[in-house]
Structure formats: structure tokens, C-alpha cells
Amino acid sequence: MRDQTLRLMRHRLINGWPLFFMIAGLTLGGMTAGMIIIGFSTPESIVQLIRLSVRFASPWIFIAFSTSALVLLYPGSVSKWLLRNRRYTGLSFAAGFVWQAVFIAVLFALYPAYYWDELHKTSDLLGRSASYVFLFALTLTSFFPVRQRLSPTQWHWLHLIGIWYFWVAIWGSYAAQALSQNSKAVDVVFTFLGLLALILRLAASFKSRAITLSRKRKV
Secondary structure, eight states: HHHHHHHHHHHHGHHHHHHHHHHHHHHHHHHHHHHHOOOSSSHHHHHHHHHHHHHHHHHHHHHHHHHHHHHSOOHHHHHHHHHHHHHHHHHHOEEEEEEOHHHHHHHHOOOOIIIIIIIOHHHHHHHHHHHHHHHHHHTTTTTHHHHHSSSSSHHHHHHHEEEEHHHHHHHHHHHHHHTTTTTHHHHHHHHHHHHHHHHHHHHHHHHHHHHHHHHHHHO
16 A cells, blocks of 8 residues: 555656646636636626635645645655655745736726725735745746755745745735634635644744754764
């Protein structure tokens, strides 16, 4: 059974670029269905599409955020598969999140008055701008020719700050919505998943420190 699991985890269709294209294709299919069902007839419908795009992207940032923690806490074929494909789950998040920018642009083009009245708040604009800067930087430095121009320390801090930024931004928006009067089940689910990712990361940090202290005592 274990050997079968290992072979499955190494299948070429669920590793590397094939995995990314499969996820991106599913996201495209979901967004296309959303556009057909929801439409563009009102500004509120486009806002729904913006939220839908974030929902398609969110699982992948939570997975990328907690992957290294899972490897430390639960070493095995699944966690190693996640670690091996963390680059591609991160890129899958980027592929999903970029739909948000597309629909914000559509909203601005079709309903500029609504955009300026409802979405163009200074705090929101700064947050979105920072998101797209980080998204561009993290995506670009995921490719080796660009990555090699950075020192290991620079790359580490860029991706550490970037992934924490996206976790805070996305989990915070779901948590705020889950606590509001207009909360939906999906908001509660993503709030829980994001919190679980944080708990795993903190638990792994404590375990790593405990291992380091234990090794120092043995020296």
C-alpha cells in the first residue's frame, strides 16, 4: 500500500508543471462557469466574481504557507509531495489571484462610478497595490534565472514576508466576513482552514526550537 502511494505521489501528471496546468485549468473552468452563471449585468455581480476568484486562489496560499510545517510535523509521502511541489502550488495561487485584478479592471471599465464610490478607498487601494507587487515579485523569483540574481538570504526574506503577507490579508478578510452579519459558510470554512495553517506553522516552529535546544544540550 505504501509503495502504491509513493508511486502515485510521483506520477508525472500530479507533479511539477502538469500539476500547475491542471490546477490553473480547473480555476479557469470554475471562473468561466462563474461568468456564465453570475454574468456582468450589475456591478454587484462583478464583485461576486472578484470574491469567487479569491476563493479559487485561497486554498493554495494556505497549502504553500503550511507545507514546511507539515513536513516537520507529519513526515511522509504526502507532505514530501507538497514540499516537492510547493513552487507550483504557490504559482497556482498566483494564477487564481490574478483573476481578481482582471475583474477589478472589468468593474472599473464597465461601472466606473461604482468603482470610485465603493472600491476606491485609500486603505483598500494600498492593500491591493501591495498584493500585486508581492504577487509579481514572488512569481518572478520562482523562476531560476531570476532567483539566481538574488542571494539566498534575499530570496528567503522576500518569500517569507510575501507568504505571511498573503496569509494575513486573505485570512483577515475571511475572518472579518465570517464575523459579520452577512457571513456565509464558505467564509467560516476558509477562516478555519487559514487558522489551521497558522497553528501548524506555529507548532512546527516550537518543535524546531525544541529539537535545536535538545541538540545543544547533547553537545
